[in-house]
Structure formats: C-alpha cells, structure tokens
Amino acid sequence: MNRTPNIHVHGGRLIDPANGIDEPLDLWLANGRVLAVGEAPPGFEAEVTIDAGGQVVCPGLIDLGVYLREPGFEHKATIASESRAAARGGITTLICMPQTEPVIDTPAVWELIRRRAKACGNARVLAMGALTQDLAGEQLAEMGALQAAGCVAVTNGRNRLANTLVARRAMEYASTFDLPVVLCSEDPHLKASGVVHEGAVATRLGLPGIPSAAETVAVARDLALTEHTGCRSHFHTLSTGRAAEMIAQARRANRRISADVAVHQLFLMETDVDGFRAECRVDPPLRTHSDRERLRQAVAEGEIEVICSDHQPHEADAKSEPFPATAPGISGLETLLPLTLKLVEEGVLDLPRAIACLTAGPARVLGLEQGRLSPGASADLCIFDPGAVWTFRADEMTSAGRNTPFDGWEFCGRVTHTLFEGRITFKLERP
C-alpha cells in the first residue's frame, strides 16, 4: 500500500470512549496509525493538517451487521459503492452479514470479499461467517475454518433457525472457539407471512402482522440456550421493549450477553407504515411507541450497548410493488451517525455515550481492536461538526440503495472528514 501522509488533527474535541477521553486534544497520525495523542511527537513534520476547530474527533465508526450485497446481489449494491457510502457516514469498519450468494460459509467466499474490500480501500470490511451451511439451519458451517480465516463472529442472519437442537449444537460448537454468535431472534412460525407489527396499523390496513411474541419467544429460547451452552450471544436488531427487558435481566447474571438495536427502531414506529409506505418496511418490523421508548431506555441504561444501521440497500424496483411484495430494509449507513446524534439532541444519551454505541460498544462485543484511538491503533477517524444543520436527501445518497424513510429529515451534526488507515477517504465539500 502507498505510504500515508503525516497528519496533524488540530483543535478538535477528542471523544474516545474506550479510553475514557473527552477533552480538546490534538492527534498525530503516521504510517496509517495513531502516533500520539495530546502531545506532539518530537520531530513530527505534518504533511497534512486538518483543522478540527469546533468539531468532534472520534474513532471511525463500526457498523455491526451490514448487507453489502456482493457477491450475488450486485444489482442492489457493491462493496465499492457501500464502502464509499460508509466513508461518507464516518464509518470505517463494516461487519458484513453472511447473506451473500454464495453464502459466507467457507473461507473462500470471505477471502473474495476481503480482497475486493481491500482493493476499494474505503473502509475495513470484517465478516460474520455463517452459523449453518448455506444458512439453511440444518448442518453446522465450518466455524473453525471461518474463524481461522478471520471471521469475527457467526450468525444465521435472518434465516430461520427453527430447529432448537440445531440451534443448541451451533451455539455449543461456536463456544468451542469462543466465537460470538449473533442472533436475529425471531420465531419463523409466529412470523409466518407477516409484514408489519401486529397492532393497530396492521388491523386497520389489513396487513398480515408479526406479533411481538415472534421476538420474545425466540429471545427466550435463545437466552435459555445461551445459559445452557455458555456461548457468547449477541442479540442483533431488537424491536420489542419486552425482549430488551429480558436481555437486561439475563445480563445481571451473565455480562457476556449483549444486544444492539437498529437506529431506525429508536425513531420510527408502526404508525410510520401508514399509507402503505414501503420505505418503512423493515425486518423486524417497526413496533409501538412503548417499544420505542423502552428500547431508548435500554440504550440509555447501557443494557443495549450497540447501535447499528442494519444497512440493507435495495434497487428501486424492490420497493416499487404493493406493500406485502416489497423487500424489507433501509439503506442506513449515511443516517447512522445523524440519527444517533439526534438521540443526544433529544436527551436520550450524552455525546460520549452515543459515540460509544458506535465505536467502543461494537468493538467490545466482537473483541475487535478497532474503535479506540490509542497510540499504535489504526488511524481510523470520524470528524464531525456537531453544530452543522443540514437536510438529508435520498437523491444525494452515496449508497447504491436509496431506500430510506429519512428523506427530508433535518439533522444537526455532519461528518466533515473520515480517515481510514491514515488516509482521508471522505472530505465534505463546502458549497
């Protein structure tokens, strides 16, 4: 790789939750790494100086659980397009889901993705390997080989893991390697053909509902199996307040259990689907006001320590059908930070805690070295102007998927620079 310039990040407010730092500190970067924090290293000659006056400097964001669509679904998005979108969103580490075609159930598929990501060079792509072969929920995937090849966790994604014995064995086997198991807990039979939360809106619009019990039943099962197998379970994209409470209770006995929430679940509700708005169709579905408030509370209390985008880019056609025939998902990389900052604005979290949910939190859950700005760490930075007021526009998105319900939302706080391994991968052009 080409040599990276010596960079001096000057005058910013450094927030590095993993190191407990929140103060005005400069950073010096060289050879793609953090050389010094706070005090200039002797003899350092900056080739680039970034003026971060009035801005927040934090570790590059980590997004746990994104769909990059490559290989197999390049008509939706590619690693190149989505890693550029990540850079624009201040994200430097993408943890991709194994739902590609072919599925990431062998080291070969992961190797292909790794190489393409490296060639793009806009963000680090890490992978979750498949828990079962072809994600079919029947035979175990070669988790040992996947871990050896660099997969940071295993998951069956949103594919059904209906057989409880297979679920048990998969969790047991993963615990052999102390591999985190990422669980999208949802009972496939209770979900059936449901497309929205089974509540007042589903009742009025005559849409097949997904009951809250589809999540709580599955979370209860998976918590019991976690206790039984001792595996490192991470519950991904919770949607119900009740499941968040069940996990908080389980965490009292077992701190290895963790959870995340997709940031859209902290803002949108079932009522947003009204008028058959396909851009608000997500899996798990948007639920009630009470669910949203309880999820926010769980984030505030630290019981949910990760906020993710659950990024699912789609081509326009995928959302251009009658509601039940549309594909679920939001293209979320570019709204992850703005929405998380809105939680700060609305008093749910303070700024360092909000940043921790996007950096130190996911790093801790998956045991990653990223997500901190200690000397020697990879120079992955997100620099944003916390006072910049701007309007998000779907038609200006960098992601190949413009499926967003946040078109026209006004945000306060905007990424000005993203640095990945010491190179500037995004710089906001001022008009």
Next chain:
Amino acid sequence: MRENLQLNEAGELRHLLSIEGLKREHLEHILDIAESFAVLPGRQVKKVPLLRGRIVTNLFFENSTRTRTTFELAAKLLSADVINFNVSVSATSKGETLLDTLRNLEAMHSDLFVVRHSHSGAAHFIARHVAPGVSVINAGDGWHAHPTQALLDMFTIRRHKGDFTPLRVAIVGDIQHSRVARSQIMALNTLGVTEVRIIGPCTLLPAEARSLGVHLYHDLESGLEEVDVIIMLRLQRERMEGALLPSAHEYFQLYGLTEARLKRAKPDAIVMHPGPINRGVEIASEVADGPHSVILQQVSYGIAVRMAVMSLILGARGGGNE
C-alpha cells in the same frame, strides 16, 4: 404524513381506494347518486350516456367473476367501453412487475382502472403510479378494503332503515381476513351508527380490533341482542388448515346464524351477506332464504352503487383525458 390520494384539490373523489379518509358527506353523496340509478326489482335499468367514449379497464389479479361482472355491467350501463384484463393468468406469471403491467395498460388509454389484487395496499400503489388523468377504483385488496361492497351494503341498509344514527349493527365471522368487514366498519362509523359489534372467535378477530371503533363479542346470542342489522361474513375453508378453527361443524354450532338466534335481534332486523354464501357453515338456509334476508337485493344495488362511483369519479374531472 398521510396523503389523501383519493380526493382532488377541490375535495372531490378522484379515486376510490378505501372508506378511510372519506367524510360522511362523500358517502351520502355517493348513496344519493346511486339512488337515481337504482330501479325497482323487475324493471330494466336504463342505459345512460354519461361515460360515452370512456374506457374502463377491469384489472383483476385475483379471480372474481361476480364482482367483475357487476363492475362491467355498471360501466356498460353508463355507456363506457370495457376491457377485462385477468392478470393472474397472464402477465405476472411471466415475471412482469405490476408497474410494467400498468404502463402497458396505460398505453391503451384507459380512463379508469378497477383493481382487484391479493395484496393489501395494491390499489393505493396503483393510484400512486397512474398517469395524472387516470383514476382507480379498489375492487378489493388483500384484507384491506373493498369500498364499493361497503357502499352497496350502506345503500341496502339505508333503503331499509332510513336513518343510520339509531342503528346497532353486528358483523359476524372472520373479521381478521375480511376486507369487506374493514370497509363496512369504517363506513358505519363514518355514517354515525350507534354501535358496531363484531362477533367471532379470538382467532378470527384482528389484534387491535377495538381500535377500529367496535365492540367485541365472542358469543353470538348476546352479540345479536337488539341489533337492527346482521352482516354475516363468508368463512373460507382454508381457515381450518391454518389452525384458526377446529371445524366447519363447530363454527356453525357457535357462529352459524339460525332462525332461533335471529330472534335475539330486533323483530325488523335485516340479514346481509356479501356472498357467496356457505349454507350450513355461516348461515342456515331458512335464514338466507327467509323474510329478513336482503342478500339478493345487495347484489342488484351493487350495480347502482358502482354506477354512482364510476360516474362521480370520471365526472369529477370533466371532459376526457386526451
């Protein structure tokens, strides 16, 4: 933000997609116009030239000879030209998207699409994507809405009862999977009836049924006490396979409308059913054919109501769209 796709800037009906979003005046206006098309049984409906030169396309993604035929007849009585397009056996089975199908049909210069589709929200979707001059009537989408059926039911009730405000109406059966029931409930509440009751076992009632503005009953006898109108819904056979009901036999035992149960209602109560009826499943033959039944009137009023809706929608714009 909720758009009201159905109305133009002047508040006139541009599409008919759902009863939701329409005011009492809209419903009454449609019923009043339908009154002018309705004739006494046995007399021939006069053909009128209101929609001469207009093209109405019946776009049915789900089979329904009955509904399609009444729309076709209504359009022809208004002198429109009618195209019947049965999509379930043509385009989509060849992999064409709904939007592609729509663009193709628009190229044939249709003024009005009458749409039936198995997905809730399909009519809204089409209304959002049609060319500016083209209108859409929802002839049933999934479990969501069937507004012309609800309107013809309201028409039937008004003919028999006059004023809506003192009425208690019971809707019996599979509410959860019924687009007819949802539209009826909204229409009855919009027209200001005293009470709407829904009666059925828990498995056939929607999750948040009360949010629709109804009272819930699980016992048919008590639910029918003092009601003026009884609407029976058709029970689909597949409900037994989905573990929603044990058997048609038990369903009739608990929720079938018999002469004995009918006595719980007011002496002048009317019995309605959107058809086709399952004799011995949701309704006993003596009741279906008895003096309280207005089931066949519903069918003939259906033509007048659909004529009213079509003429109102196409007339609202004035002139053709060429």
